[in-house]
Amino acid sequence: MSRASDQAYDKIRAHLLSGAVKPGEQLTEYQLAQVTGVSRTPVREAVRRLEGEMLLVRSESKRIFVADWSRDDIDEMFTLRKMLEGHAAERAALRLKSDEIDRLEAVNRELHDAVEHDPPDVTRFLDANRTFHEIITEAAHSPRLGQVLAMLVEAPVVLRTARSYSVADLEQSARDHDELIAAFRAGDPDWARAVMGSHLRRAFHTFAGAAE
Amino acid sequence: MSRASDQAYDKIRAHLLSGAVKPGEQLTEYQLAQVTGVSRTPVREAVRRLEGEMLLVRSESKRIFVADWSRDDIDEMFTLRKMLEGHAAERAALRLKSDEIDRLEAVNRELHDAVEHDPPDVTRFLDANRTFHEIITEAAHSPRLGQVLAMLVEAPVVLRTARSYSVADLEQSARDHDELIAAFRAGDPDWARAVMGSHLRRAFHTFAGAAE
DNA sequence: CGGGTATAAATTGTATACAATAGGAAATGC
DNA sequence: GCATTTCCTATTGTATACAATTTATACCCG
Numbered sequence: 001m002s003r004a005s006d007q008a009y010d011k012i013r014a015h016l017l018s019g020a021v022k023p024g025e026q027l028t029e030y031q032l033a034q035v036t037g038v039s040r041t042p043v044r045e046a047v048r049r050l051e052g053e054m055l056l057v058r059s060e061s062k063r064i065f066v067a068d069w070s071r072d073d074i075d076e077m078f079t080l081r082k083m084l085e086g087h088a089a090e091r092a093a094l095r096l097k098s099d100e101i102d103r104l105e106a107v108n109r110e111l112h113d114a115v116e117h118d119p120p121d122v123t124r125f126l127d128a129n130r131t132f133h134e135i136i137t138e139a140a141h142s143p144r145l146g147q148v149l150a151m152l153v154e155a156p157v158v159l160r161t162a163r164s165y166s167v168a169d170l171e172q173s174a175r176d177h178d179e180l181i182a183a184f185r186a187g188d189p190d191w192a193r194a195v196m197g198s199h200l201r202r203a204f205h206t207f208a209g210a211a212e
Numbered sequence: 213m214s215r216a217s218d219q220a221y222d223k224i225r226a227h228l229l230s231g232a233v234k235p236g237e238q239l240t241e242y243q244l245a246q247v248t249g250v251s252r253t254p255v256r257e258a259v260r261r262l263e264g265e266m267l268l269v270r271s272e273s274k275r276i277f278v279a280d281w282s283r284d285d286i287d288e289m290f291t292l293r294k295m296l297e298g299h300a301a302e303r304a305a306l307r308l309k310s311d312e313i314d315r316l317e318a319v320n321r322e323l324h325d326a327v328e329h330d331p332p333d334v335t336r337f338l339d340a341n342r343t344f345h346e347i348i349t350e351a352a353h354s355p356r357l358g359q360v361l362a363m364l365v366e367a368p369v370v371l372r373t374a375r376s377y378s379v380a381d382l383e384q385s386a387r388d389h390d391e392l393i394a395a396f397r398a399g400d401p402d403w404a405r406a407v408m409g410s411h412l413r414r415a416f417h418t419f420a421g422a423a424e
Numbered sequence: 425c426g427g428g429t430a431t432a433a434a435t436t437g438t439a440t441a442c443a444a445t446a447g448g449a450a451a452t453g454c
Numbered sequence: 455g456c457a458t459t460t461c462c463t464a465t466t467g468t469a470t471a472c473a474a475t476t477t478a479t480a481c482c483c484g
Contacts, residue, residue: 039439142288251469
């Protein structure tokens with residue numbers, strides 16, 4: 001994509017995920033143009049993208065607001081992710097080559113490290129986690145699945161500042177990934193789907209706690 | 213919705229679905245601005261939306277092309293729809309009130325009429341079909357599911373000009389809908405999901421024939 | 425001729441000015 | 455004092471000019 005609108009997208013997204021702006025808060029194109037240092041034109045494109053990812057929403061009168069997620073919203077979203085990522089895991093189990101699984105293992109080692117750090121490095125955890133899931137989605141060789149998931153995956157992360165991740169949750173996530181890798185090595189699609197399902201359901205309860 | 217960008221969206225979309233432009237064909241913003249009668253600015257927004265719905269794609273160098281769907285693409289898309297609309301049907305079976313089911317019946321009568329017309333009125337069929345599925349998605353009360361499905365549902369219709377719908381296919385579709393309505397009346401989510409699954413799989417084979 | 429390079433054309437990307445619209449505040453009437 | 459209308463301001467929407475980038479063409483040299 002274009003340079004300025006990408007820049008705007010990255011900056012606005014980072015801004016939202018940093019927690020510097022609160023859910024429900026209004027944003028204006030002008031304001032975002034100031035912050036990102038580009039004109040309103042590319043800002044508009046970035047905003048549209050972020051709307052697509054449901055990090056921003058528009059009021060009836062087209063004003064821009066930071067998305068505000070209810071517990072039901074989060075439940076719904078994880079239900080969809082469970083379906084779609086479960087499917088992705090199934091396909092990945094049938095397609096992943098051993099060197100790709102090696103890569104998953106490397107990413108998950110990184111993730112383990114982030115968890116064992118004191119205090120746990122949540123940002124590094126989230127980055128590694130994202131990469132881990134992206135590799136699986138990628139391996140499913142299903143471009144539309146990838147596109148659809150892209151708009152679902154990041155959304156709840158906007159809430160991350162609202163909660164303190166418990167070390168136990170992070171550790172369990174890392175262990176889920178370990179088991180997922182085992183399922184991939186075994187080439188067992190049913191196993192992979194099942195692990196992915198429980199992994200995401202647990203994640204839901206972690207996030208849901210933050211939205212009460 | 214008389215905003216220029218909405219106008220542009222509707223016109224471009226209709227243009228694509230009319231079959232006036234062929235899959236793989238390049239379009240330019242300037243050209244689309246001429247056709248739609250608005251400036252490039254709203255055209256760009258419309259194009260971005262249609263990209264999101266995967267009716268348009270961009271080359272590596274950001275040029276705009278009419279999406280070209282392979283048989284595998286269509287398969288993948290119907291697989292995703294089966295998952296997501298199956299889920300929607302399940303939820304709808306638990307939530308639909310009898311007056312809403314009445315409405316589904318009315319829409320499906322319209323659909324039957326379109327099929328029995330000689331020759332079958334494919335446009336009316338597709339409109340009624342879209343409405344039918346929208347009511348179900350709506351009844352699922354899952355906004356994100358709705359958003360995700362919106363980008364999947366229309367896409368293969370761009371291929372419709374490439375095939376002649378067989379009357380048998382259309383009739384079977386109408387009967388599938390009848391059975392779906394029965395499942396809703398019974399309030400049986402499993403039945404609803406199963407019918408939706410076979411309905412969409414059949415639809416896949418219908419469309420897949422067009423993409424060979 | 426063929427290949428590579430310079431040049432022109434086509435296309436998308438960005439900034440900015442202005443238009444349209446919605447929201448809020450002030451003024452008015454009762 | 456409260457509701458309603460009017461006007462002003464804030465915000466989004468559109469057109470257009472220009473910049474950047476990519477593709478196509480023409481040209482030169484071997």
